[in-house]
Amino acid sequence: MPVNSEKQGASYSLPRPYEVSREAIAEFALATGAKSDYHFDTEAATALGYKDVVAPTTFPVIIAQKSEAAYISDPESGIDFSKVVHGSEQFTITRPIVAGDSLDATTHVDGVRAAGNNAMITTRTEITDPAEQPVVTVTSTIVVRGDGE
Amino acid sequence: MSLTDFSQLNIGDTVVETEIELSRASLVDYAGASGDHNPIHWSERFATEVGLDGVIAHGMLSMAVVVAPIVEWLGDPGAIVDYRTRFSAPVLVPDAESGTPATPTAVLSLTATIGAIDGAVGTARIDVTVKSGEKDVLSRTQIRVTR
Numbered sequence: 001m002p003v004n005s006e007k008q009g010a011s012y013s014l015p016r017p018y019e020v021s022r023e024a025i026a027e028f029a030l031a032t033g034a035k036s037d038y039h040f041d042t043e044a045a046t047a048l049g050y051k052d053v054v055a056p057t058t059f060p061v062i063i064a065q066k067s068e069a070a071y072i073s074d075p076e077s078g079i080d081f082s083k084v085v086h087g088s089e090q091f092t093i094t095r096p097i098v099a100g101d102s103l104d105a106t107t108h109v110d111g112v113r114a115a116g117n118n119a120m121i122t123t124r125t126e127i128t129d130p131a132e133q134p135v136v137t138v139t140s141t142i143v144v145r146g147d148g149e
Numbered sequence: 150m151s152l153t154d155f156s157q158l159n160i161g162d163t164v165v166e167t168e169i170e171l172s173r174a175s176l177v178d179y180a181g182a183s184g185d186h187n188p189i190h191w192s193e194r195f196a197t198e199v200g201l202d203g204v205i206a207h208g209m210l211s212m213a214v215v216v217a218p219i220v221e222w223l224g225d226p227g228a229i230v231d232y233r234t235r236f237s238a239p240v241l242v243p244d245a246e247s248g249t250p251a252t253p254t255a256v257l258s259l260t261a262t263i264g265a266i267d268g269a270v271g272t273a274r275i276d277v278t279v280k281s282g283e284k285d286v287l288s289r290t291q292i293r294v295t296r
Contacts, residue, residue, distance in 0.1 A: 006274040016231065024182075031182035032213035035219055054226045058213040060184055081187075082199050090233035098228050145200075 003113045003119035003144050012070035013106040018063045020101040025055045029124070032056055034106040038147075041084075047097070052099040059097055061089070064125040064138035067105040071123065079121075079144055087120065087141035094134045097127075103135060104128050117146030155296065158263050162277065165222050168251030169214045170280045171206055173244050179210040193244070203243055206255065208236040211287060213277050215259050218291060221260075230272075232291035234279075238286045245281055264291065271296035276293040 022042075029039035034056040037044040045053045072079050097103070104127070111122035125138040158164070175188045185207055196204045212234055219264040220226050245252035257279055264276035272295045279287035 006187045027202040028182045028213075032173070033217040034215070034220065035212075035292065036226070038226065044164040048225060048227075050227075056211060056213065057220060057229055057232055059211075061209050065183070065185060071263065086236050088233070089209065089212060090231070092231050093229060 002078045002080070002146075003076065003121070004076055005119075007071070007074075007077050007109050010071070010109045010111045011106055012016065012074070012109075014063070014067050014070075014104060017102040018066065019104065020099055022099040023060070024051050024116050025053050025059065025099055028059050028062070028136075029056050029088040032058070042099075050096070050098050055097040055099075057093075060091060060092065060093075060127055060136040060138055063103055063105050063127055064107070064140065067107040067125050068123050069138065070106060070141055071107055071109060083145040084141045086143060087143050088139075089141075092137040092139070094136065097135060101135070102104075102130055104130075106133075115143070119144040120147070153244060154197045154266060155266055155271065155294075158266060160263050160272065162263045164241040164263060165219050165259070167218050167259055169218075169257045169259065171210070171214075171240065171242050171257065172251045173204065173252045174249070175240055176204065176206055176210065176242055177250075179207055179213075183209065184208070187210065201239065203241050205239040205292040206242050208255035209286075211236075211240060211257060211279065214257065214292070215277060216292065219257075219261050219275060219277070220265065223294060228294045228296070229292055230295050231291070234277075234287045237287070237288040238281070240281050240286050255281060257286065260272060261292075 038054050108126045110124050122141045129138045241257045259279045261275050261277045265274040275292040277290040
């Protein structure tokens with residue numbers, strides 16, 4: 001198995017926080033069919049009790065995938081990105097992300113195991129605010145297809 | 150916080166049933182918005198070289214477009230505390246044969262039903278099936294919501 005199982009337990013963090021903008025929220029909402037006005041209009045969001053426009057449910061994947069990329073592109077991970085298939089995804093949400101958030105992210109490599117000719121990898125990315133309070137946890141499994149198929 | 154009153158719901162109730170069209174333009178828009186520029190989502194040549202039948206939608210695009218109408222029904226994006234799925238089959242999104250590349254070439258059919266309700270703590274579980282044609286493209290899709 002070319003995928004390095006010794007990376008189980010390793011962690012990778014974003015080099016600097018992800019700064020959430022209104023524009024990024026609006027662009028993601030437009031691309032994903034999220035039409036509600038609280039994604040675009042600050043007044044609509046504050047009317048619901050949020051301090052600024054609210055990100056769609058899966059917006060945290062932007063931040064998680066930036067953080068996961070540090071692991072996947074690490075030469076020591078042994079992962080050939082062209083052989084990666086997404087297996088599953090889970091968002092555990094403490095609070096919605098809003099514009100103006102400055103978010104840190106750390107990806108933990110929770111599991112690297114062989115599944116036949118393939119490798120199955122589970123990562124858990126903890127997205128936190130500047131006070132280190134949890135915002136969203138993103139758990140992802142990927143399958144790295146083995147050679148010889 | 151949710152505007153939906155779970156006490157009016159019963160297990161098995163269908164709360165959202167809709168179809169979502171995808172085009173090659175949808176994939177390019179999602180690549181830009183999400184930062185996921187994997188060429189299997191826009192290059193036919195690359196996709197077939199790595200063993201796919203053609204360009205496929207980002208699994209995360211399917212996951213995003215499925216939850217959007219459910220959030221709209223809930224009335225508050227803060228109602229969702231957990232959202233999970235498995236990607237069980239790829240969604241092929243061919244280039245449109247003519248006209249604009251925004252012409253839909255794939256359709257997701259989603260049905261969201263109430264799977265569980267805990268009235269005492271004010272939570273509910275919504276189970277979602279997502280098909281493209283006859284095939285389940287997402288599986289074990291669950292959304293946990295709270296009031």
